[in-house]
Amino acid sequence: MAKYVLLESRDPFDSGDTLHDYQVASDLAKAGNEVTLFLVQNGVFPARKSAHSERLSQLAKENVTVLADSFALRERAIASGELVDGVKAAELEVVVDAMAAGHKTIWL
Amino acid sequence: MANKKKLTFCIMDGPYENARTVTALRLIDIAAKRGYDQTVFAYEGGVSLTFAKQEKHANSVQGASLGVWDHPLPREWVASIMETARANGGSVDWINCGLCVDERGVGEAIEGTRRGAPSHLLEAADASDGTLIIGARG
Numbered sequence: 001m002a003k004y005v006l007l008e009s010r011d012p013f014d015s016g017d018t019l020h021d022y023q024v025a026s027d028l029a030k031a032g033n034e035v036t037l038f039l040v041q042n043g044v045f046p047a048r049k050s051a052h053s054e055r056l057s058q059l060a061k062e063n064v065t066v067l068a069d070s071f072a073l074r075e076r077a078i079a080s081g082e083l084v085d086g087v088k089a090a091e092l093e094v095v096v097d098a099m100a101a102g103h104k105t106i107w108l
Numbered sequence: 109m110a111n112k113k114k115l116t117f118c119i120m121d122g123p124y125e126n127a128r129t130v131t132a133l134r135l136i137d138i139a140a141k142r143g144y145d146q147t148v149f150a151y152e153g154g155v156s157l158t159f160a161k162q163e164k165h166a167n168s169v170q171g172a173s174l175g176v177w178d179h180p181l182p183r184e185w186v187a188s189i190m191e192t193a194r195a196n197g198g199s200v201d202w203i204n205c206g207l208c209v210d211e212r213g214v215g216e217a218i219e220g221t222r223r224g225a226p227s228h229l230l231e232a233a234d235a236s237d238g239t240l241i242i243g244a245r246g
Contacts, residue, residue, distance in 0.1 A: 007240075009127070009128060009131070010245075040131050041127045041128070041131060042127075069131075071134070092131070092134055092135060092138060093138055095135060095240075096115070096135060096138045096139050096142070098238070099115050099139075099237065099238025099239070099240060100113040100115065100139075100144070100237050100238055101237070101238070102237050102238060103238065105238055105239070105240050106240075106241075107240060107241065107242050107243065
């Protein structure tokens, strides 16, 4: 079992690739890997309830840890109380922690 | 520090173009504050981040003078991160892809940077605890 941190910086309303990226996270988790999807920049937009939010909640149910960069949330005026189920705010330090621990860190 | 961490980053976006640059520099800054040893391989447009001739400018549209506008310069951000790393016992080995530099005419880079080749990225990744490639996208 490998440990992955996947960074998603794009908004699904802006890039159709994003939904494929979510699928990568899902597939890796279903294959038994430990997966964190870390949302940064415009990638945090679906963390606030929208037509694409359910997919993030579903990922959480599939054992993907879904985190949203606190800085990016503040920039976009998304309060932690507005986050959909399964998404938690986190500091960017999480990514550096993962790199230092040798996890596979991939910017999607 | 016996278990000192070593990280490698590859960045490809030029200055003032994409939020990825800010996120990349935030990550590098976090590692600098921890005193990690880092290699940053700047590729493609990323080599312009450390171009020494970046200049502040006023904003005449908003009526802001040079001093008031205080335009941010990526070369100053990078220099600041390097200083942070040094102050915390770490280092930032900033390597600009030589071919990318020549293509763009940005050979005059700030102190503390050097020219290199993609093979340096591979070597750094091999020697690192973790590597993050931040690719440019359309």
